[in-house]
Amino acid sequence: MHDYLVIGGGIVGIATALKILERQPDADLVVLEKAPSLATHQTGHNSGVIHVGIYYEPGSLKAELCRKGAEATKEFAATHDIPVDVCGKLLVATNELERQRLDALTERARINRIDTDYLDTAELRRREPQINGVAALLVHSTGIIDYRLVTEKMAEQIEKAGGRIHTSVEVDCIRETTDAVHVRAGDRQWSARRLVVCGGLQADRLARLAGVRTNTAIVPFRGEYYRLPEHLKGLVQHLVYPVPDPDLPFLGVHLSPTIDGGITVGPNAVLGLAREGYRKFSICPRDLADLARFPGIWRLAKSYVGIGAREMRNSLWKRGYLQECRKYCPSLILEDLLPQEVGIRAQAIRKDGTLLHDFLIEQTTRSVHVLNAPSPAATSALPIGDMIADIVLGA
Template identity: 55%
Template sequence: MIHDYAIIGGGIIGLATARALLERRPGASLILLEKEDRLGRHQTGRNSGVIHSGIYYAPGSFKARLCREGAARTKEFCTEHGIPFQTRGKLIVATRKDEIARLDALHERAGQNGIRTELLDAAGIHRCEPNIAGLKAIRVPEAAIVSYAAILHAMADELRKKGADIRYRAAPVAIREAATHVGIETADDSISARHLIACAGLQSDRIARIAGLKIRHRIVPFRGEYYRLSERCNDIVSAMIYPVPEPGLPFLGTHLTPMIDGFVSVGPNAMLGLAREGYPKFSLNARDMADMAAFPGFWKAIFSFIRPGMKELGNSLFKRRYLAECQRYCPGLTLEDLTPMECGIRAQAVMADGSMQHDFLFLDSTRMLHVCNAPSPAATSALPIGDMIADRVLAGISA
């Protein structure tokens, strides 16, 4: 049997793409291959569960539009499927004088992006969040929290009802493109499809390479280490609390998040990982390390970010330093409040010149489309990203 579409990757981008394809081509034959024994084992199932508002992105930019649309559609999807979410809002808090100008610039950007915000002084911060200290803050009332794993499983149920075949433990070991189809070999099966879409996240560069595509980047893993706050802190904040982002860095900083399950998390930091899928602390993977070491762009990137990298290393190694970052805006936290949680690992595409790719990165051929980088916040924007990928695939078919 030749399927109409094969999708590699059982994260939220892969399922959103499958959903969009079947909406546009009802009755099409679609198979989705996931290498793990269940969906969402990696980035989708290991994040802070925030539905972002789009405040950080350049006014009118593609990412800003995707995020705004994605936030609205994610909430609509949750309402339709009975998935709980909570619109808690977000405070971005300046705790130092040198952060105020950057905060004001963010507030101006929010207005240009059509995002409803409110500026708070120190007294206003205290009124909204009595346990939070700062000089000035932006309040973003529309930011929300959800379980993206719950969204993922609702999508999977939809796909099965539409006839999609979702297979587990199906890691591709060979991919060969022919004139009429793409052949995909796994350890247990041979699969053929007229079109292949790869949404492989942490393994996206490797999947592209085994498919015979030339790549000019590598995926570099960044560990996001979280702590769960003690039960006494379950009501320490109502909204999410974020620091002002550091200029030039692709990460938003260590933040407090009331989770949909009722506890509060703090994190993530952004620590270079030495294993793409090694979640315990100090995980090493020889193949992953060799891939990075052999890529000149990796060394250029590391030297560009040596100072913030050393700071993140210190925060990772020493719990008291991690706590100090949090106490900047939540001074009541203590060491005893921090219990380690499972970390997440972000797939960051790094280019040959050492630059970190902050936009989408696609590689394609006649019958394949590989999503090699889906920029943050990909989970929030998953539904419109899936539409965009499906439209791109179908446009290529009709061209």
């Protein structure tokens, strides 16, 4: 009988396991991961940005965890010699409407205790000669990092503390009794006093397996990226984002310097037909059937039919994708968009079609389920782990 069992080897699951062991160094803890290695899905397929929470509703869990997470991520990286570049982020307004939205973001930044500078056209051009805009907001403390490397370093700390991590373990049964939770994966079994499930793209299925009643389902959205060629490595010095449209669920295509010295462009947001299918046009019959049966996806589609059509067009038509980038970086040409791995975002949606934008955690007597961990979950992983450890340990 183990003390704690954690399902999920992404950064949230690994951070949670680490935080439990920091509180109880002698605990018997096991992590189970479906993939052959850790950080295989969302953790290893993102822009690598250390967010600071400028977009999020003041007082929301997302805003608070992101602010704490940015600090904790940088501290963890410094302690373990993980490269970080606090390059800053520019939110670029390209018209008067977006300039007005910058004003609202400036006020939100003030409430969320985020250090920013408002830049006029001349100052924007001085800082980023290749970027066009009527104004910009510079978020100083935004940075870049490799979250796969962060996860691997956390895993090392877990194993040093006596925890065990098993990969290539696909859980197919979770049964809770009065004194334990029993987990099966094929012919292998584990029992523990407490279970934590950080299942990411499979979070809803694992919750149902454990008997959790929820009106949400995970819907996969493909985030398709491109990478700029070697000769454009110095094109921008900051992360460059469009000003977000408050009526849209995702942030839009941005330019992101990466910690390895490159620059990525993206992502867009296209409905995925396979939760773990990264190749273009990937289809998983089970995932497709689940989507078709889920009423929330049809209601969501009605609300965002125009946006969905535009994102699909840009996915299929590279020139349309380029137009999104050229709104603020007009020097880019079609040949600059080189292939790059896609990411798949696990987006929780309610049956009524509502997108869940904040973290969602459900509990049974002996288990805790992270049912929604949207961006900035990677940034926020350490304080999320603290929060879950509080729940599990009864703090």
